[in-house]
Amino acid sequence: MPSTDEIPAASLTGVLKRFGEQVALDHLTLGIRAGEVTALLGPNGAGKSTTISLLLGLIPPEAGEVRVLGERAGERAVRRRTGVMLQRAALPDTLRVGELLRLVRGYYPSPRPLVEVAELAGIAAQLRTPYGALSGGQQRRVQFALAICGNPQLLFLDEPTTGLDVEARESLWAVVRELTARGCAILLTTHHLEEAEALAQRVAVIVRGRVVSEGTVDEIRSTGVRRRIRCVSELGLEEVRTWPGVTGVTRDARWLDIESSAAEPVVLRLLAADPALSELEVRRTGLAEAFVRLTREAA
Amino acid sequence: MNSSIAASRATREPAAVAAAVRGVRIFLLEAHTEFLRLVRAPSFSVPTIAFPLLFYVMFGVLLGPAHPLPESARSALASFLVLGTIAAGLFALGVTLATDRGRGLLELKRALPMPRGTYLAAKMAMAMVFAAVMSLLLMVFAAVAAGVVLTLMRWSLMLMLAVLGVIPFCAIGLLVGSVCKDTAAPAVLNLIYLPMSFLSGLWVPLPLLPRPLAQLAPLWPSWHLAQIAQSGIAVHVLVLAGMAAGCFMAARRALARPR
Numbered sequence: 001m002p003s004t005d006e007i008p009a010a011s012l013t014g015v016l017k018r019f020g021e022q023v024a025l026d027h028l029t030l031g032i033r034a035g036e037v038t039a040l041l042g043p044n045g046a047g048k049s050t051t052i053s054l055l056l057g058l059i060p061p062e063a064g065e066v067r068v069l070g071e072r073a074g075e076r077a078v079r080r081r082t083g084v085m086l087q088r089a090a091l092p093d094t095l096r097v098g099e100l101l102r103l104v105r106g107y108y109p110s111p112r113p114l115v116e117v118a119e120l121a122g123i124a125a126q127l128r129t130p131y132g133a134l135s136g137g138q139q140r141r142v143q144f145a146l147a148i149c150g151n152p153q154l155l156f157l158d159e160p161t162t163g164l165d166v167e168a169r170e171s172l173w174a175v176v177r178e179l180t181a182r183g184c185a186i187l188l189t190t191h192h193l194e195e196a197e198a199l200a201q202r203v204a205v206i207v208r209g210r211v212v213s214e215g216t217v218d219e220i221r222s223t224g225v226r227r228r229i230r231c232v233s234e235l236g237l238e239e240v241r242t243w244p245g246v247t248g249v250t251r252d253a254r255w256l257d258i259e260s261s262a263a264e265p266v267v268l269r270l271l272a273a274d275p276a277l278s279e280l281e282v283r284r285t286g287l288a289e290a291f292v293r294l295t296r297e298a299a
Numbered sequence: 300m301n302s303s304i305a306a307s308r309a310t311r312e313p314a315a316v317a318a319a320v321r322g323v324r325i326f327l328l329e330a331h332t333e334f335l336r337l338v339r340a341p342s343f344s345v346p347t348i349a350f351p352l353l354f355y356v357m358f359g360v361l362l363g364p365a366h367p368l369p370e371s372a373r374s375a376l377a378s379f380l381v382l383g384t385i386a387a388g389l390f391a392l393g394v395t396l397a398t399d400r401g402r403g404l405l406e407l408k409r410a411l412p413m414p415r416g417t418y419l420a421a422k423m424a425m426a427m428v429f430a431a432v433m434s435l436l437l438m439v440f441a442a443v444a445a446g447v448v449l450t451l452m453r454w455s456l457m458l459m460l461a462v463l464g465v466i467p468f469c470a471i472g473l474l475v476g477s478v479c480k481d482t483a484a485p486a487v488l489n490l491i492y493l494p495m496s497f498l499s500g501l502w503v504p505l506p507l508l509p510r511p512l513a514q515l516a517p518l519w520p521s522w523h524l525a526q527i528a529q530s531g532i533a534v535h536v537l538v539l540a541g542m543a544a545g546c547f548m549a550a551r552r553a554l555a556r557p558r
């Protein structure tokens with residue numbers, strides 16, 4: 001089935017958006033595919049929320065094109081196939097959880113059963129509780145329930161797990177995986193890189209309104225530095241820094257931290273140079289390090 | 300050929316009917332939710348339902364003449380009915396819209412597949428419902444406690460006046476709600492509601508106000524609604540329709556502007 005995979009569920013092409021003098025999106029191009037979680041990463045003010053607003057049709061682009069599910073963003077036909085969890089949307093405090101769910105389900109042509117949605121979001125026991133009486137984490141779960149209740153083909157999750165405990169986060173992740181398995185396209189913005197690592201098939205890093213890096217989690221992770229070697233050793237920083245393959249060395253009390261593009265030759269040389277060396281550990285750098293490096297380089 | 304046209308019409312019509320039924324269902328759901336929200340907010344239900352009744356008892360019954368002429372009892376009823384109508388229109392739209400804008404709910408609603416217009420239509424419908432409830436309670440009280448006697452036709456006209464008269468004040472509420480911050484909106488609405496109703500002669504008769512202030516009365520929509528309530532003159536309807544249209548258009552512009 002190559003054809004459906006080739007056509008993105010949603011895309012921005014060369015989109016320019018300014019707020020006054022400030023450029024929010026600088027000819028940004030991005031695609032979101034069906035059956036995948038695309039994580040949008042970037043420092044605060046990079047343009048993540050603006051990107052979501054454009055895809056939802058809440059604001060128009062100044063230049064470029066925004067297409068969602070084959071139509072113009074914001075069309076009602078599109079909205080009926082879209083679910084959304086915004087970062088900042090306080091629901092009315094006096095309405096009960098069940099009333100909110102019934103209302104939002106009512107907007108969609110073929111919603112999921114109310115009880116099923118409540119179970120999935122972990123709010124089945126709170127259906128009769130007023131929204132204002134819920135904890136922050138529970139309110140976030142209600143917002144998630146509203147986002148998935150319409151059986152969406154495209155789902156926007158803007159910082160979905162802020163304020164959730166580990167258990168609630170894991171169950172939200174499980175629902176996200178179930179939705180992608182059904183073919184749903186998901187755009188996720190998050191500050192928690194381990195969330196992107198756990199959920200996303202694709203990652204786009206945006207800085208100052210431009211995509212500076214895009215690819216699978218592995219591809220992003222493997223740009224530049226690949227290994228971090230840590231050990232207890234007396235070796236001098238200056239000496240190690242001159243070795244081939246070493247890109248950086250720091251000392252933290254007894255610990256020596258070495259950044260390297262290839263671990264094996266450096267480890268061999270370390271063991272030869274310092275027979276007293278102990279506590280050796282080698283690990284692949286994570287998405288977090290790659291993210292920090294990418295945003296630093298782009299800034 | 301006729302049969303094929305009939306067939307295509309037959310398939311098209313149920314689709315259109317189904318879409319209309321869906322639209323009505325969403326509107327009813329939205330209106331019901333808005334009703335629950337308003338009825339659970341004392342800051343709305345007290346000024347709209349309780350205040351006109353309370354004021355009518357205080358000013359129209361207790362402070363009024365011991366044996367009021369039928370004319371003055373009727374006139375007090377009309378004044379406080381207009382007062383409650385103004386509150387229903389101003390607060391049902393103004394406060395909730397400013398809150399929804401300020402707290403991001405309006406943005407979420409625009410992203411959800413709710414038909415455009417349902418949001419405001421539901422709010423206006425609920426302002427009408429609250430105006431109707433307020434006026435029915437007031438009329439029952441007037442008939443039972445104050446002994447106001449009117450023809451069935453006059454009672455029904457008063458109910459209609461409240462239900463339709465709420466529209467221009469919905470428009471003002473809409474305008475305030477689309478330009479004011481959520482924290483400022485209740486204060487701004489009260490600053491409009493109280494002086495405007497006072498200057499329109501709803502609290503004390505206009506002849507008792509200083510002359511220059513009394514002469515400004517035609518500026519206030521509440522004065523025009525009170526004139527309709529007292530004597531029912533078509534020109535006031537036109538003035539109110541014009542004011543409502545102006546506010547609706549100004550609010551539309553304000554809401555369309557990106558934040």
